[in-house]
Amino acid sequence: MPTTNMISRRSVTEDAQEVFRAVALIELGARMQVLESELSLSRDRLIRLYREVRGVSPPKGMLPFSADWYMPWLPNIHASLFFNTYLFLRREASCSHLDALTKGYRLYLEHCKRTEGEPVLDLTRAWTLVRFFEAEMLQLTPCCRCTGKFVAHKHDLQKGVVCGACQPPSRAGKTRKAARAVEEAIAAVIDEETSVVAVNEAAAVAA
Numbered sequence: 001m002p003t004t005n006m007i008s009r010r011s012v013t014e015d016a017q018e019v020f021r022a023v024a025l026i027e028l029g030a031r032m033q034v035l036e037s038e039l040s041l042s043r044d045r046l047i048r049l050y051r052e053v054r055g056v057s058p059p060k061g062m063l064p065f066s067a068d069w070y071m072p073w074l075p076n077i078h079a080s081l082f083f084n085t086y087l088f089l090r091r092e093a094s095c096s097h098l099d100a101l102t103k104g105y106r107l108y109l110e111h112c113k114r115t116e117g118e119p120v121l122d123l124t125r126a127w128t129l130v131r132f133f134e135a136e137m138l139q140l141t142p143c144c145r146c147t148g149k150f151v152a153h154k155h156d157l158q159k160g161v162v163c164g165a166c167q168p169p170s171r172a173g174k175t176r177k178a179a180r181a182v183e184e185a186i187a188a189v190i191d192e193e194t195s196v197v198a199v200n201e202a203a204a205v206a207a
């Protein structure tokens with residue numbers, strides 16, 4: 001008597017798409033926990049893919065879990081830039097969560113390169129950031145000076161708050177300029193005039 005195969009079967013195309021998504025995430029620095037929760041490939045296949053793409057075994061250890069990491073001024077500016085881009089891709093460019101994560105993160109890296117700033121946010125932090133927003137632990141708060149929206153704890157004050165780019169600590173020195181550039185990028189992301197540019201950039205990055 002033939003038995004029914006209980007394992008759900010994906011088409012070859014769907015399977016290939018999952019592999020491409022996995023490769024894209026691994027190239028951007030995704031950890032195993034990110035891959036396992038975002039993709040339907042088996043753990044063994046993910047480990048093999050990871051070894052193939054990076055040439056080493058995936059690192060072990062816990063994921064970062066504190067939302068406080070995003071609060072000091074420099075991580076906050078970078079996190080705010082990424083999250084504004086992510087939201088833009090979700091809402092205006094109708095990207096899926098996974099597409100917005102990878103495209104948004106690539107745009108973020110591009111931006112760091114253009115402004116000669118070191119990326120502060122790695123892909124795992126970017127992914128965790130989105131999770132914190134989904135869990136309603138974080139919110140976007142408007143800056144009362146530049147009107148850019150920045151990452152803040154859920155129940156923090158919403159009015160009369162100044163962002164890290166408008167008020168960098170005095171020790172910031174050279175990174176001040178980079179911070180301002182990031183802040184301008186955030187303003188650009190939320191400015192409708194530049195929507196088309198951002199979408200084109202996203203498309204170019206995705207290609």
Ligand SMILES: [Zn+2]
Pocket residue numbers: 143144145146147148162163164165166167
């Ligand atoms: Zn500001």
